[in-house]
Amino acid sequence: MALPATGFVLLSYLMLSAAMYFQLGEQEEKCIIEEIPEDTLVKGHFLLVPWNPNMPSHSPHLGVTVTVKDQNQKVVMSKRYGKLGKFTFTAHMSGQHYLCFQTNSTRFSVFAAEKMKLHLDVQMGEHSIDPSVQMTKDNLEVLEESLMHMREQMTYISRQQEYQREKEELFRQISEDTNSKVVWWAVVQTSLLLCVGFWQMKRLKDFFIAKKLV
Numbered sequence: 001m002a003l004p005a006t007g008f009v010l011l012s013y014l015m016l017s018a019a020m021y022f023q024l025g026e027q028e029e030k031c032i033i034e035e036i037p038e039d040t041l042v043k044g045h046f047l048l049v050p051w052n053p054n055m056p057s058h059s060p061h062l063g064v065t066v067t068v069k070d071q072n073q074k075v076v077m078s079k080r081y082g083k084l085g086k087f088t089f090t091a092h093m094s095g096q097h098y099l100c101f102q103t104n105s106t107r108f109s110v111f112a113a114e115k116m117k118l119h120l121d122v123q124m125g126e127h128s129i130d131p132s133v134q135m136t137k138d139n140l141e142v143l144e145e146s147l148m149h150m151r152e153q154m155t156y157i158s159r160q161q162e163y164q165r166e167k168e169e170l171f172r173q174i175s176e177d178t179n180s181k182v183v184w185w186a187v188v189q190t191s192l193l194l195c196v197g198f199w200q201m202k203r204l205k206d207f208f209i210a211k212k213l214v
Contacts, residue, residue, distance in 0.1 A: 021119045023051060029102035036091040036124065037159035044099070044122045048083040051115040063104035064118065071095035080104060094163045125156040 022030060036042060048064050066087050067078040076097070077089045091097060101118055 019121045021117055024101065024103050024116045024118050026103060029100055031098045031100040034097050034099060034122065036097045037163040038091060038094040040091045040124055040156060040159060042089055042091065042122065042124050044087045044120065046085055046101070047119040049117050051117045065102045065104060067100040069098040069100070071097070094166065125153050
């Protein structure tokens with residue numbers, strides 16, 4: 001039973017983290033979009049290195065500005081870091097959040113003409129397993145740590161499901177409103193066609209009577 005439980009913990013941890021890297025130029029800003037439920041803690045780790053491995057990486061000009069915005073483009077956090085950093089924020093509303101990264105290099109930097117590689121790891125949830133846990137700790141403490149991690153990640157999954165249900169409900173309401181408008185438009189079109197048809201028939205009948213054809 002211990003092996004499947006451990007596998008489930010690792011799978012949950014991997015599902016709720018996003019590791020990636022992308023290219024950044026001088027003063028260039030790039031953003032990623034994350035769907036985040038309300039009251040969810042988000043942690044991010046990043047490392048900025050030269051794209052060319054032969055370039056030195058100890059310049060004091062090397063750094064990153066991290067800006068987080070919600071779906072209304074309101075700034076949740078904005079902070080300047082060095083080439084290595086960790087940022088944390090809490091989503092106060094459900095929806096898309098924009099995580100933007102911009103290099104701090106200047107024209108005096110030897111990296112001004114070099115493309116940089118930003119390694120990024122984003123994790124969501126209230127609690128994560130501490131990788132520095134020593135193997136000498138008691139097995140009960142390790143199990144307790146794993147259970148706490150599972151509980152917090154299950155809470156996050158529950159929030160994510162609730163958020164998706166809210167989006168589905170909104171989409172259903174929009175679909176029903178659209179269908180209702182389409183039905184009424186069809187009724188209006190049919191009524192207009194019938195009115196025009198009756199009017200044409202009456203005009204034609206009046207014409208035949210005036211010409212004494214009937």
